[in-house]
Amino acid sequence: MSRALRIGLAGLGTVGSQVAESVLSGVIPGVSLSAVCARDKTRDRGVDLSTVRWVDHPNDLAEAGDVDIIVELIGGTGDPAAALIDAALAAGKSVVTANKALLAARAMHLAVISEASGASLAYEAAVAGGIPVIKTLREALAGNKITRVCGILNGTCNYILSQMESTGLSFDAALRDAQALGFAEAEPELDISGMDAAQKLSLLAGLAFNIQPDTSLISVTGIEAITDQDISYAGEFNSVIRLIGLAAETPEGLVQCVSPMLVRRDHMLAQVKNELNAVMLEAQPVGQLFLQGPGAGGGATASAVLSDIADLAQGFGRPIFGMDALQMEAASVCALPPQAWYLRLALADEPGSMATVTQLLAQNGVSIEEVVQRSRNAGDTHLPVVFITHKVAPANLQAALDSLAQQDRISDQVLALPVFEA
């Protein structure tokens, strides 16, 4: 049976104004909007807030007597978002947030104070926008043993990579397109460096594997080095390139990485295009699940925020990571298991170059499954060569890359991308 729930909403931007509009429309019975806060009181939010109290500082919401729960949609890892969430949880008020950056940075601190006060911290919107992956892991799969979580967790990178693939655009042109369409920030480093995906992966790994989320343990490679040539070579291997976040149990431990990977065209993740996100979950006894949907945008993100609000209205709260925070284990760094790699290098166009490279690879235990060498354009001194290796242990691959880096027949750094294992 639901109980009346009064919301204090901090942030009335892309997501917050959509949440305000939905709550005011009465979409969730018994839930009302008591007070709101943003920086500029005079700004038109496209929603009639004349019946809602305005407060000047986010922290006023934590203290307000007519506010039962806080919805934090300001963003950022520092104050005022951090102070507001701390104050609300300490006061026993549950919090709904979409702020993955803050959660990833302060996950354990927040889990501990939320458990101490008995207030919930709900964050469905913080990972993969409108895709209900947090609830799927924490609730729907509560009786399963999760073995692998992987997916496309950043819509900006996916837009850039899939536009490069479908239109032949360069990385820079695809990024400019994404910015013009609002799929990339004016300062896109957090997205294209892979860090945004790593923040989300750390939260998924925490939930799936009962470990303390820690982005510093995730091996992170961004998409900045991917060229239109890589996209085209990947096509020759019947593959596309996607930025994949992966957390998986292996015999050596829990692997956590974010990297552009070659994905076979016939795999579900290869079909995920543009700004969409997707998450693939593997668990026992359920098997494999695949969730796909909009990973960002006001409507999709508000949808996830509203579902958390509806849960709290039903009195339904859970520990942040589905278990007692003090029992969550610290994770450690674990290298990828042996696997195939895509290697792209620029090789001097002179006799013996290819033999030198293949010898160096062989000496380090790296065997080649496929190779593509492009013909020479007039004036080129180096030719692009691409290898797909057989499965190789990470230490061998690194030794081979170190040897290649000493070679003056190779210009520039060798690009090494994992081949995604279905």
Ligand SMILES: NC(=O)c1ccc[n+]([C@@H]2O[C@H](COP(=O)([O-])OP(=O)(O)OC[C@H]3O[C@@H](n4cnc5c(N)ncnc54)[C@H](OP(=O)(O)O)[C@@H]3O)[C@@H](O)[C@H]2O)c1
């Ligand atoms: N947008 C998405 O697609 C998306 C997707 C997933 C998650 N998220 C997360 O959702 C959260 C909100 O994102 P958003 O895109 O809605 O951000 P946004 O459009 O930039 O809105 C931020 C809001 O916070 C307010 N604000 C900023 N500083 C403040 C301060 N010092 N005091 C009071 N209010 C302040 C702003 O006020 P003014 O309007 O007056 O400037 C604005 O209303 C972030 O954590 C973001 O990471 C967003």
